Amino acid sequence: MLYNLKDILKIGSERGNAIAAFNIYGFEDAVAVIEAAEELDKPVILMANRDAIEHMPVDVIGMIMIHLAKKAKVPVCVHLDHATCIKTIKAAIDVGFTSVMFDGSQLPFDENVALTKEVVAMAHPKDISVEGEIGAVGYSDPSIDFTPQYTEPEEAKEFARLTDVDALAVAVGTVHRMVTQKACLQFERLKRIKELVNTPLVIHGATGVADEDLVRLVKCGVRKINLGTTIRLAFGNTLRQQFDQNPEEFDRIKLFKKCMVAVKERAKEKIKLLSLT
Numbered sequence: 001m002l003y004n005l006k007d008i009l010k011i012g013s014e015r016g017n018a019i020a021a022f023n024i025y026g027f028e029d030a031v032a033v034i035e036a037a038e039e040l041d042k043p044v045i046l047m048a049n050r051d052a053i054e055h056m057p058v059d060v061i062g063m064i065m066i067h068l069a070k071k072a073k074v075p076v077c078v079h080l081d082h083a084t085c086i087k088t089i090k091a092a093i094d095v096g097f098t099s100v101m102f103d104g105s106q107l108p109f110d111e112n113v114a115l116t117k118e119v120v121a122m123a124h125p126k127d128i129s130v131e132g133e134i135g136a137v138g139y140s141d142p143s144i145d146f147t148p149q150y151t152e153p154e155e156a157k158e159f160a161r162l163t164d165v166d167a168l169a170v171a172v173g174t175v176h177r178m179v180t181q182k183a184c185l186q187f188e189r190l191k192r193i194k195e196l197v198n199t200p201l202v203i204h205g206a207t208g209v210a211d212e213d214l215v216r217l218v219k220c221g222v223r224k225i226n227l228g229t230t231i232r233l234a235f236g237n238t239l240r241q242q243f244d245q246n247p248e249e250f251d252r253i254k255l256f257k258k259c260m261v262a263v264k265e266r267a268k269e270k271i272k273l274l275s276l277t
């Protein structure tokens with residue numbers, strides 16, 4: 001069942017849950033994540049980020065995800081993650097993505113508002129949802145040229161009002177691509193944002209969040225939680241074991257089987273944590 005972000009987050013709000021959103025890099029992880037959601041009977045979000053669409057054209061990865069989402073037994077949203085270029089967003093809309101993120105987090109406030117509004121004007125008439133970002137969630141990799149910035153609650157309120165986005169990503173201490181769950185979250189800042197903003201809130205970089213903090217985020221009212229590195233670790237580490245245990249094996253279909261199981265199991269763990277009901 002293919003859903004847009006607005007409608008899938010509504011399910012999260014009604015149940016008091018957050019919807020897990022996973023970065024997908026190809027067929028194998030898309031299938032594994034959907035199977036995880038189906039086994040738990042929970043909605044899920046598949047996301048293509050910049051790395052994914054550099055590796056595979058946006059229409060190719062988009063069609064794979066959309067096709068699998070339509071066949072799924074649970075609601076699945078197909079989302080373009082962290083897009084900074086309007087042309088890429090147009091391409092994703094043309095393919096049939098049901099949700100797009102415009103990431104203006106490195107732009108001055110007014111420019112971020114203006115471009116996010118442009119995306120909303122392009123997407124909403126087609127029933128496609130839009131996620132914006134205010135503040136900036138940084139990266140653990142120092143080679144990435146990026147200025148992180150905590151979200152100011154008053155700015156979040158103004159941004160949501162001016163742009164009419166369907167979901168708002170905020171920076172409260174998470175960092176993208178952490179490989180340990182040691183992020184230090186500012187729950188007081190998050191609570192203040194939540195008091196001022198009605199738009200569903202999104203947390204990026206959730207691989208680095210401790211399991212008990214993931215539960216706390218959901219209790220604070222966060223409705224979309226982005227996870228990428230955790231399933232890449234599950235896939236990559238299992239692939240390494242497969243090579244070690246089967247040094248003669250060269251058939252990737254055989255090598256990928258256990259990797260897909262590892263991704264499915266990791267996705268299930270995270271979906272369970274975000275499903276309080």
Ligand code: G3H
Pocket residue numbers: 023049081082175176177178203204205206207208226227228229230
């Ligand atoms: O937008 C994607 C996420 O923020 C993923 O972050 O790879 O640190 O879990 P992560």
Ligand code: ZN
Pocket residue numbers: 082176204205226
């Ligand atoms: Zn992110």
